[in-house]
Amino acid sequence: MSKKSLKFLRNEVIEEATASRIRQFEAKAGVTVGFPIPIDKIVEHIWGLDFDWDEIEEGPGEQILGGLHVANRKIYLNSKHIALFEANPGLERSMIGHEAGHLSARHRSTWQRQSSRITQICTRPAMPRVKLPKAANEFKAGQKRLFEFP
Amino acid sequence: MTFGEKIRQLRKAKELSQRDLASKVKVNFTYISKIENEKLDFGDYPSEELILKLARVLDADADDLLILAEKIPESLKKRVMERPDVFRKLASLDNESLDKLLENLDNDKP
Numbered sequence: 001m002s003k004k005s006l007k008f009l010r011n012e013v014i015e016e017a018t019a020s021r022i023r024q025f026e027a028k029a030g031v032t033v034g035f036p037i038p039i040d041k042i043v044e045h046i047w048g049l050d051f052d053w054d055e056i057e058e059g060p061g062e063q064i065l066g067g068l069h070v071a072n073r074k075i076y077l078n079s080k081h082i083a084l085f086e087a088n089p090g091l092e093r094s095m096i097g098h099e100a101g102h103l104s105a106r107h108r109s110t111w112q113r114q115s116s117r118i119t120q121i122c123t124r125p126a127m128p129r130v131k132l133p134k135a136a137n138e139f140k141a142g143q144k145r146l147f148e149f150p
Numbered sequence: 151m152t153f154g155e156k157i158r159q160l161r162k163a164k165e166l167s168q169r170d171l172a173s174k175v176k177v178n179f180t181y182i183s184k185i186e187n188e189k190l191d192f193g194d195y196p197s198e199e200l201i202l203k204l205a206r207v208l209d210a211d212a213d214d215l216l217i218l219a220e221k222i223p224e225s226l227k228k229r230v231m232e233r234p235d236v237f238r239k240l241a242s243l244d245n246e247s248l249d250k251l252l253e254n255l256d257n258d259k260p
Contacts, residue, residue: 050158053180
């Protein structure tokens with residue numbers, strides 16, 4: 001994905017979109033959402049994404065926590081790092097939220113244009129190690145990073 | 151529909167996360183993920199005991215789940231052993247004949 005195709009989103013826009021998704025979940029599930037936000041349930045029920053815990057191949061010194069497969073509507077989480085996720089539940093939630101965010105209105109068209117290529121890469125038998133797109137590098141948490149299939 | 155797809159559908163209908171379901175049937179949540187995403191290696195397939203637990207927690211028909219998991223429910227196994235002649239005959243029928251037979255059986259119900 002080229003850097004040019006991503007639009008900058010103001011915090012207010014992101015927060016408004018997030019609040020809207022939470023309200024949709026509350027209406028659908030008939031519950032009042034509190035902290036910690038049940039992001040996994042919101043993502044499954046409102047975004048229609050599924051979760052797939054699997055081992056994602058990493059290069060030397062690389063740490064891939066998970067990724068988004070748009071065409072399959074799946075968020076992959078790297079089961080190699082379960083201990084890290086268990087120790088930092090916030091890390092798992094923020095990663096899921098980040099990946100789901102790509103399917104929000106402002107990013108959707110960009111990701112849909114990429115979906116055929118994403119499918120082609122991800123239908124290989126083993127999860128390929130691919131070069132991280134520049135755009136995805138914008139999100140970093142220390143040395144840990146999120147990963148999108150290019 | 152595959153066994154994994156059915157488990158995911160039932161779990162979502164109950165508004166359980168993979169972790170919620172895993173803790174209720176006492177397996178690791180990554181195992182639930184593997185079931186749902188059809189990523190089980192040979193030998194890792196859920197046992198009949200686990201499928202029965204899943205059926206209980208998800209309010210599903212245990213026999214339906216067992217058949218989707220390509221396991222024969224005990225009740226059917228027992229009947230096959232008791233009346234192999236009947237099942238041998240049934241197995242030799244084509245789908246059209248089986249449908250007619252079912253229709254006749256349903257019509258004969260009081």
